[in-house]
Amino acid sequence: MFQRRNNPDLPNMEAAPRRDRPLFASHLLAFGLVVLAGCSVAPLPELKPPVPDAWRNAPAGVTPPSADLRGWWQALGDPTLDALIDRALRNNLDVAQAAERLRAARSVNHHSRDGYLPSLHGRTNDVIDPDTTASYFVVGFDAVWELPLFGAWQSAKRASQGQENSASAALRGARVSLVAEVSRRWIELRSAQEQARLLGGIRDALQEKLRLVQVREQLKLAPPVEVAKAQAELARAEAALAEPQQTIIASAQQLAVLLGQPEPDPEWLTPGPQPRLGEWQLTTAPADMLRTRPEIATAEADVLRAAGELGVSRADIWPHIGLGASLQWSTNILSNYRVHTGEAISSFGPIIDVPLFDWGQRVAAAHVKDHELKAAVYAYRQAVLQGVAEAETAMGDLEQLRMREDASQRAVAALDSSMAALRKRAELNLGSHLDVQDGLIENQRAQLELTSAIAARDLAYVSLYKALGGAPMPNPPVPAPKAPGTGSTD
Template sequence: MEAAPRRDRHPLMNALLACGLAVLAGCSVAPLPELKPPVPETWRNAPAGVAPPSADLKGWWTALGDPALDALIDRALQNNLDVAQAAERLRAARTLNHHARDPYLPSLHGRTNDVIDPDTTASYFVVGFDAVWELPLFGAWQSSKRAAQGQENSAVAALRGAQVSLVAEVSRRWIELRTAQQQAQLLGGVRDALQEKLRLQQVRAQLKLVAPADIAKTQAELARSEAALTEPQQTIIACVQQLAVLMGQPEPDPAWLTPGPQPQLGAWQLTTAPADMLRARPEIASAEAEVLRAAGDLGMSRADIYPHIGLGASLQWSTNILSNYRAHTGEAISSFGPIIDVPLFDWGQRVAAAHAKDHQLKAAVYAYRQAVLQGVAEAETAMGDLEQSRAREDATQRASVALDGTIAALRKREELNLGSKLDVQDGLIENQRAQLELVSAIAARDLAYVSLYKALGGAPMSNPPLPSDAPVSDVPVAKGTD
């Protein structure tokens, strides 16, 4: 009559034991700090009337209107070696993250051993299995996942950062290349006009219509124009070599040396500048991942202060393979019970390690805030540069249009014998120099545009692809989870 109540107690005791273990497993988890980046609601250096919709950074470079640049960026994203390195590190971090909690799963080991009896009268061959299950108590289960997830998030941010830097660098080098090619053509035009002007002056000098000082001045200008031609040529050589490195190839493409149209924004204006764009900055994402990893390390250090509790089982079978006094026999033995590892003399060291991890977590939070502030400062600066460069391009464009009209008027006066060819050459030289200023202004605005979107975390695509064998869907934007 009394046996039944005892059987009823077993499920209750088991439930209480399970609840106790669950409580132990969940306690001492380091709380994740609340990260609220101090992002401004509006930008001080943005043009008036900029609306704050949701961010869309996909394919931002297409606004430059250069299909050759678009194709170049696609090639770079697949072939760049820095991106390939970051992709491999992400694969490694993801593999480890998938098995972050494996140390807290039951493990089974099989082993053999050759044992000699201490009295040297017998030798035994032992075969056995050992099973150990360390219980993930005191927050170790969640903390181990946090640390591994932080490592994966950091690898995702590194890949995104490599791609952002790659796209920005390819855009910059391509803009500089096309700009240098345009400058070389215009400087060649200035040189040709100066050569024609010098020829005309030498003809007039024979007629005593031009002073020798004027000829010397024109010769000096011609020499300076020839010297100026070396600068864009140097830029062209440097840009094609850098583009080859970015493409992951040893030699530049010959097609790059063929002059082409300069990329330019044209009528594009900044109409959207949402503050949440900054959240896509790889530097901020990396700092956030470091906070998650530091929180996981803190939780693991706290769990290490307390006893490690687990369950163990063993099954061993031995056979006497050599004996001086008895026949060969075989025996089996098994065991099962709890395993408790209590820190004693090194407990103070473990407590100090936990305190150190707590300070490292606080440092990671400060680093995150610093990354946000740095991102805001870079975005504000780049936004101001873009607006000022737009004003400069508009002004130089108006000056160039005005000089085009002047050249037409000078040519008309020459046809009517109201002006000279020297006046036309002077007008051509001035016009070419105005075109040089316009080309530089367009390039400055293009580069400011690239800098702005890099400062805003202009990722090459919403989910960055892994090069080679991994599809885009394999790289989600990792979030911190418990």
């Protein structure tokens, strides 16, 4: 650095400088900085998601317009489920963690370029001469500004913006998973309660059948083997009751965890109507899956972050150029003889940090980041393929389960007519009460199959909208104030 010593006791030994030399040096420095600043960041890799032109497993006639995924669970027609999802979005701890991480990422992103702003350091020091004839108190200021050349400014912003986008996608993913999981657990809970009710009816009918068979056996109208068969059927029915009860307990406890509370609400354990899509059909297939699916948004954010890190590593290969200034003032605080007690020294000039012996290591680091960027692009393409596959599978499942539910509904309707006929014949003494119990058992089993079909279709509906990135999309839960003086992300 060029230093000038300001000492009023020293004579002015400098010759009159020529005025054109500083002007020429300033213009040369400015021209060099402009040229270096022109080495801007490399363009982002183009992302071409391999998506199909149309959904292969969507029902015939379904067109892919824009999708509105707000409140998709309301198609299940269960106000209690709507209230549970609202509570879960407010109280779930996973969502709260993701929101805090997003706030942290945004705070870092707002100051991502501060490292390339001028910095000022102040210091004080007591300097004692070796001859112990004087002691000086020194006050100084150092100012350094490393110029953000070779795309370092934009690359640092990209890397930080990628981190924020990734945190935002994580929050989105937490909300999507939460809504889907609450819906799934509630469907399983209500379906298990309905299954328990139907299995209880089958058990009661089998008990009555066993009684009738025992009477017939006492009257020598049925062999003992018929009694044994009826007893075995009753035992299997009683054993089958354990499975829905286990589902009820597990689903209720998981719902409590999802809502951020230690125990389930007592009213959950009271049987209620089963959520059902009813006449709902898939009439539109969302085409903007890439915008809403959190896994794809995360992969895209990773590409942006990797591109920023690559730019920073490439900029680190070249010399670091900056401007520096220093001002130091000292005074003699202890002396054995009278001397001048105040002096000031200032300096100003460019700072150049040239990598020499570690240059190869920096180049290798840049190559590493280049490969990581390519890997991030491949991961993005894989995320898109996975999203398309999950959506196609869910669409196919939903359509097949709709047909299964319709067939089960027709079976129940047919058995209801048959049951009415059996009861009428029993009233006219044209049929036995044993036939009535057999018909009742068959009818209850058909309703049990219908309950399972309804639950399977509901769960396929949940899986579809989870695959499409479905979740409530209200105003962002985390405010994103714009940092002063910031514009676009690059």
